[in-house]
Amino acid sequence: MTMPKTVLITGASSGIGRALALEYAKSGAKVAMVARRRELLDALAEEVRAAGGEPLVLVADVTQSENVHNAVTDAIAAFGGLDMVIANAGVGGTKHAKDLSWGFSEKMIDANVNGAIATLTAAIPHMVKRGSGHLVGVSSLAGIRALPNSAVYSASKAALSTFLEAIRIDLRKSGVNVTDVQPGFVTTPMTDKNKFKMPFKWPVEKAAKVITERLQKVPSVIAFPWPLVTALRIARLLPDALYERIVGGADPRGVL
Numbered sequence: 001m002t003m004p005k006t007v008l009i010t011g012a013s014s015g016i017g018r019a020l021a022l023e024y025a026k027s028g029a030k031v032a033m034v035a036r037r038r039e040l041l042d043a044l045a046e047e048v049r050a051a052g053g054e055p056l057v058l059v060a061d062v063t064q065s066e067n068v069h070n071a072v073t074d075a076i077a078a079f080g081g082l083d084m085v086i087a088n089a090g091v092g093g094t095k096h097a098k099d100l101s102w103g104f105s106e107k108m109i110d111a112n113v114n115g116a117i118a119t120l121t122a123a124i125p126h127m128v129k130r131g132s133g134h135l136v137g138v139s140s141l142a143g144i145r146a147l148p149n150s151a152v153y154s155a156s157k158a159a160l161s162t163f164l165e166a167i168r169i170d171l172r173k174s175g176v177n178v179t180d181v182q183p184g185f186v187t188t189p190m191t192d193k194n195k196f197k198m199p200f201k202w203p204v205e206k207a208a209k210v211i212t213e214r215l216q217k218v219p220s221v222i223a224f225p226w227p228l229v230t231a232l233r234i235a236r237l238l239p240d241a242l243y244e245r246i247v248g249g250a251d252p253r254g255v256l
């Protein structure tokens with residue numbers, strides 16, 4: 001597969017989404033950029049244009065399903081279709097179980113689960129009708145196994161990964177592909193807040209380059225960096241009691 005000619009990216013105002021928008025701009029794509037902060041999207045639109053892409057700014061809150069639906073519909077109308085939709089918008093944050101509140105949890109689930117599912121489901125009918133398209137969700141290595149102080153974040157990313165796997169199964173013969181992107185630590189405003197050590201942290205430009213290159217091969221999952229991926233995949237095979245003893249005694253690594 002080649003690079004998409006038309007792509008919609010949520011959470012494009014910052015971090016990974018922003019870097020993905022610039023990568024696709026370099027290949028001359030039409031890039032619809034969704035987020036709440038218009039001033040950041042407007043500034044990015046200039047950069048996308050300078051890099052050779054055609055920008056479309058769509059201000060939307062992904063936790064409002066009607067906003068998301070309108071953004072996807074507007075992008076389809078403006079570009080004459082969408083080859084790829086990347087549900088990347090999300091929020092991070094660590095909290096010990098004893099400090100959890102519903103307010104904290106609801107915000108995270110609304111953005112990371114409801115927002116991502118609203119984005120992808122808004123695009124499915126269009127892609128199925130065309131018989132082609134690529135749906136992408138940015139989940140996390142934190143969804144592979146629960147991490148300390150990350151109950152809601154890990155659960156939100158596990159939910160998204162399971163959703164992506166399920167729609168991949170359902171859409172198998174439709175011509176629509178589905179990829180689950182599971183990053184490790186990437187330098188963005190989200191991780192800039194973290195006070196703990198973040199092993200194998202990647203610069204955001206490297207993450208965006210690797211994601212866009214690997215997406216061309218349409219894999220089911222893109223996970224990086226390999227040392228963390230390997231450790232977490234082995235952890236998935238460990239008996240629960242052993243895993244809980246190991247991570248319960250380790251330094252909290254927090255949000256991936």
Ligand SMILES: NC(=O)c1ccc[n+]([C@@H]2O[C@H](COP(=O)([O-])OP(=O)(O)OC[C@H]3O[C@@H](n4cnc5c(N)ncnc54)[C@H](OP(=O)(O)O)[C@@H]3O)[C@@H](O)[C@H]2O)c1
Nearest residue numbers: 011013014015016035036037061062090185186188190256
């Ligand atoms: N950085 C990492 O180490 C890492 C690792 C694994 C997975 N991830 C995942 O990668 C994705 C991007 O994270 P990032 O590190 O690039 O974080 P970031 O720099 O904080 O960017 C988050 C983006 O999501 C948007 N967003 C958040 N809530 C939104 C809402 N309700 N409606 C619309 N847009 C919303 C923000 O835009 P506005 O505020 O302008 O709306 C922003 O553009 C997230 O899903 C995150 O969980 C990140």
